[in-house]
Amino acid sequence: MGASVSTSQETAHASAIRGLRIDPAYVLLAPATLFMLLLFVYPFAYGFLLSFEPHQGGWLANYRSFFSSDRLWPTILTTLKLALPATAINLGLALPLAYRLRVKSPYQKWLTAILVVPITLGTVLIADGMLTYLGPKGWLSQTLQALHLIDEPVHLTHNYIGVLISLVTSGFPFVFLLVLSYITGIDPVLARAAATLGANPWQQFRYVYLPLLSPGLAMAFCLAFVQAFSVYPSAVLLGAPAGPTRVISVAAYEAAFEQYDDSLASCVAMIMGIVQLAVVGGALGLRGLFYRGPVAGGKG
Amino acid sequence: MSGRATPNDFDELRLVSVNRTFGGSTGPRFAALKDLSLVVRRGEFIALLGPSGCGKSTALNCIAGLLQLSGGGIWLDEKRIDVLPPEKRGFGMVFQNYALFPHMTVRKNVGFGLRMRGVPAAQIQSRVDHALSLVQLAGQADKLPGQLSGGQQQRVAIARAIVIEPPLVLMDEPLSNLDAKLRIETRAEIRRIHRELGRATIYVTHDQDEALSLADRIVVLREGVVQQVAPPHEVYAQPANLHVARFMGYRNVIDFDPAPTARTGQVTLHRDGMSLTGTLRQVTDGGRLCAAIRPDDITIGAEQTVNTVPGWVANVEYCGRDSLIDVSVPGGVTLHVRASSTVALGDKLHLSVLPERVLVYAADT
Numbered sequence: 001m002g003a004s005v006s007t008s009q010e011t012a013h014a015s016a017i018r019g020l021r022i023d024p025a026y027v028l029l030a031p032a033t034l035f036m037l038l039l040f041v042y043p044f045a046y047g048f049l050l051s052f053e054p055h056q057g058g059w060l061a062n063y064r065s066f067f068s069s070d071r072l073w074p075t076i077l078t079t080l081k082l083a084l085p086a087t088a089i090n091l092g093l094a095l096p097l098a099y100r101l102r103v104k105s106p107y108q109k110w111l112t113a114i115l116v117v118p119i120t121l122g123t124v125l126i127a128d129g130m131l132t133y134l135g136p137k138g139w140l141s142q143t144l145q146a147l148h149l150i151d152e153p154v155h156l157t158h159n160y161i162g163v164l165i166s167l168v169t170s171g172f173p174f175v176f177l178l179v180l181s182y183i184t185g186i187d188p189v190l191a192r193a194a195a196t197l198g199a200n201p202w203q204q205f206r207y208v209y210l211p212l213l214s215p216g217l218a219m220a221f222c223l224a225f226v227q228a229f230s231v232y233p234s235a236v237l238l239g240a241p242a243g244p245t246r247v248i249s250v251a252a253y254e255a256a257f258e259q260y261d262d263s264l265a266s267c268v269a270m271i272m273g274i275v276q277l278a279v280v281g282g283a284l285g286l287r288g289l290f291y292r293g294p295v296a297g298g299k300g
Numbered sequence: 301m302s303g304r305a306t307p308n309d310f311d312e313l314r315l316v317s318v319n320r321t322f323g324g325s326t327g328p329r330f331a332a333l334k335d336l337s338l339v340v341r342r343g344e345f346i347a348l349l350g351p352s353g354c355g356k357s358t359a360l361n362c363i364a365g366l367l368q369l370s371g372g373g374i375w376l377d378e379k380r381i382d383v384l385p386p387e388k389r390g391f392g393m394v395f396q397n398y399a400l401f402p403h404m405t406v407r408k409n410v411g412f413g414l415r416m417r418g419v420p421a422a423q424i425q426s427r428v429d430h431a432l433s434l435v436q437l438a439g440q441a442d443k444l445p446g447q448l449s450g451g452q453q454q455r456v457a458i459a460r461a462i463v464i465e466p467p468l469v470l471m472d473e474p475l476s477n478l479d480a481k482l483r484i485e486t487r488a489e490i491r492r493i494h495r496e497l498g499r500a501t502i503y504v505t506h507d508q509d510e511a512l513s514l515a516d517r518i519v520v521l522r523e524g525v526v527q528q529v530a531p532p533h534e535v536y537a538q539p540a541n542l543h544v545a546r547f548m549g550y551r552n553v554i555d556f557d558p559a560p561t562a563r564t565g566q567v568t569l570h571r572d573g574m575s576l577t578g579t580l581r582q583v584t585d586g587g588r589l590c591a592a593i594r595p596d597d598i599t600i601g602a603e604q605t606v607n608t609v610p611g612w613v614a615n616v617e618y619c620g621r622d623s624l625i626d627v628s629v630p631g632g633v634t635l636h637v638r639a640s641s642t643v644a645l646g647d648k649l650h651l652s653v654l655p656e657r658v659l660v661y662a663a664d665t
Contacts, residue, residue, distance in 0.1 A: 192366050193399035195386040197413035197464065207412070211403045291403030293446055 051267035062267035072268070075248040076275055082160070082235070082247060083228035084279075086167035090175040090224050091217065093168075098180040099205065103188070112180070119173035126169055127237035131157055134165070162238035163245045167228050175224045182216030183209065186295045212295045218287035222280045229276050248272045310377050310467045313340040313363075313500065318382075319371035320358050320524075332358040334524045335372070340468070343498045347505055347515035349535075351547070355524035356504045357472055363502065364470050365389045376467065387416070392461030396473040398453045400445035406432070406456050407441040413464035431463035434493060451482040455489065462497060469494075469501040475510060487513060508548055512536060520544050541582065542590055542661040550592035551636045555663060558588050566655050574631035577606050578658030588663040595624060595636045597657040600649050608652040611635065613643050627651060 054061040066072045097115065101108050118126065133139050136153035144150045156162055190212075191204045199207060232249040239245025248268060256265035320333040333355040340346055348356035361367040363374060365386030374382040381389055392413070400409050407428055414424045432438050435455040445453055454474055461469055474490070475483045491514055494501055505511050511518045512532040520527040520535060520543075528540035539545035546553060556569035556576070568577045569589055578591050611627035614634060622640045627649060629635055637651060 187397075187399070189395055189397065189399045190401060192386070193393065193395060194401075194412070194416075195366070196364055196389075196391060196393040196470075197460065198387045198390060198416035199412075200385075200387050203416060208401060291444075293402055293444065295402060 047266040047269055050263050051270045054263050054267075055261060062264050063271075065264070066267055066271060072251055075246055075251045075268075076271070078245065079229055079231070079247040079249075079272075080275070080279075082163055082167060082231060082245065083225055086164055086171060086228045087175075087221055087225045089164075089168050090171045091179070091221055093172060094176040094179045094220075095213075095217070098176055098183050099209065101180065102183045115176055116173045118169050119177075121170070123166070123170055123233040124237065126166055127234055130162065130166060130169075130238060134162070157238050158240055160239065160244045163231065163234050166234035166238050167231060170234070171224050171228055174227065175220050178220040178223065179213075179217065182213055182220070186212050211291060214290040215287050215292045218283045218290075222283050225279055225283070226276050229279075230272070248275075309342060310500070311342055312377065313468060314338075314375045315340075315359075315363070315372070316375070317372035318359070318362055318369055318374065320355075320362055320367060321370040332524050333362065336521075336524075336526060337372075338519060338526075338529065340500055340502065343500055345494055345501045345503065345514055345516045347503045347511035347518045348521060349505055349508060349511040349518050349547070350521035350527075351506055353523075354521040356506075356521050358524075359521070360393075360470050360472050360502060360504045363468070364391055364393050390464065390466055391468045391470050392464055392466035394454070394457045394461045394469070394471040394474045396476055398445070398450075398457045398477075400453055400456055400460070402445055405442050405444060406437065406448070409445065409456055410460045410463050412460065417464065427463055428459075431459040434462070434496070435459045435489070450478055451486055454478065454486060458490070458493065462493065462499065466499065469499050471501065471503045473504055473506070475505075476507075483510075490514060520547065538581065539592070539659065542592060542664055545592040545659060545661065550594050550659065552591075552593040552595065552598075554591045554593075554633055556589045556591060558586055559584060560586065567660055569660065572631045574609065574629065574633065576653075576658055577655040578660040579656050581659045582661050584660075584662055590661050590663045592659045592661060593635070593653055593657065595638045598635060598637045598651050598653045600637065600639055600641070600643075600651060607655060607658065608650055611649050611651055613645055613647045613649065616643060616645060 051062055052059045054065075057064070101112060121129075131138070134154075134156040135141065136155055136157075138157075140156070141150075141153045144154065156165065186209060190208050194204045194208045230249055231247055232253070235241055235245045235247045235250060239247075241247075241250050249272070252265050252268040252272065255261050255268055315336055315338045318333060318336040319331065322330045322332055336355075336359055338346075348359055350356050358367060362369055362382070365381075365384060365388075369382050372382075373380055401412065404412065410431055411424045411428045414427060419427070428441070429438070432441055435458055437452060437455055437459065440448060440452065440456075445456065448456065454477070458474070461471075471490070475486055478486060487510060490503075494514075503511075503514060512535075515532055517529060517531055518535045519529050520540075522543050527544050528535055530538075530540070535544065536548055539548050539550065542553065554571070554576070556571045559567055559569060564580055566577055567580050567584075567589075568575055569591060576591055609629045611629040613625055614628045615626035617624040622638050623643065625637050625639045625643055627635045627637050629651065635651060643649065
């Protein structure tokens, strides 16, 4: 009896949903939607609006002061000067390594594992290790001096180079794994076909692999760039946050937690987002110029 | 291209005791190809035939340079080529899954080999046009491979392989991804192109119909070892051993008692309740013997003096033009027979077969 009641209730419920023309499967989207709304859309919208409510002046006052202050607008260039080379170096290192490791071999597994290890280390741990190892009194400097290869200690920390090394160390595994997965997705029989047609190994890479990889490389560039552009801990710990590595996130931090100007901090964050979006948009725009179809050479 | 002298031609390609082993350091060693020796003459169409895993694709990849040899050598006339990388050998190859470059148009795909050779653009244009018209795809030059059907893609692959005017064309099961109708059409196309260009071709297949219809000579392989090298009619009518016979459609293989040592000629074989006269195809050493008979060689009804047995129809498989029937004969043997007349389950028949169509081999070990 009880069972039949609950069944009829369920039927009524289902028909009510059908009456509203809502596919019950959409309910499954609710948690993700809620998550996005609460943790991304709302804070973003809040910050966006907040950036137009300065403590003083008109609604654009924050943006006006950002672009007129010599302490603020150059942070865009400082950050780009770090993020773009770091991304380029990571891609430049990852591509040949991943290409070399695309075929299965006994050492492929081990080398891949070693290359990916830095992904497990936090930025702070990397920074600490680098300070010990690469600092003026670190092992590297002392060894080089002991070997009389250099006369003065090398300065690889608390400057631009230190932050760049840290960005490469922490960013490389991501880029490498991404590029490796794109490369192994390309049917190796295409390169063999190119070889039988007279393409030497370089031409096989240049005319077969590279064009098919380009969309993937653009994607990897975007992800690596966004990660590098929002650099904060290594810029502070390994750089010179007062000068050469005063990146945009440092400016945002100062506005928020030193001047307690939430509105200005939001404005800096918005500008940071716009610059990231512009670079990513540019990269994806270039991606549109390349072939983006399937990367297999016919039926499987 | 038929009229003009073909450049890059050769007199003979010689494979001398070619060996290829796989595995070793990590797993058990496995010989995929054992002592393959073969001479391919100018303009010849060779089919490497065998079931999957017999080493036929390994052989092709060794010739193309995509696999290193474990032993032996390959010579193109006086030049040793097994030491060259694939791009220096210049053989055109057609792959089973087409292996077209998905990001290049049909024109770019076909012109790729010429571009790698530094041929001037104007000449590439005209040679690609010519090759595309040869495979009847002249109107599709600016499409991407993904926009073509499977049959068209395979024709692009063929055009791409022959446009470089290679001394040798290698084809690795080029038709096995096509449906039955397209397969027969493309097969005729391959035959026509070979006739027009006269390029030596090595064609790998597991389909005996393809090998029989295309090849000048067939190389039958089994577990990396050559079983027979012969023209199609000979492989079909006179298989060298029981394995080749089975592969060529001799579906009836009957075990018989050992017979005395013999070399050639007709022998009469015996087993429980049955005796059969056949033609010896292998020298026997007193061991057990097998008789191999094609379903088509067995006739129904005609009462001959030799090789006639009564039987009862046990199964009928209707095939359109005729039927494939299973007939139980005395001695617990079931024979597969092609029947053009209508028969029904349980019918009693008399089967007969000419002694020259009963091939006698030593039994498999």
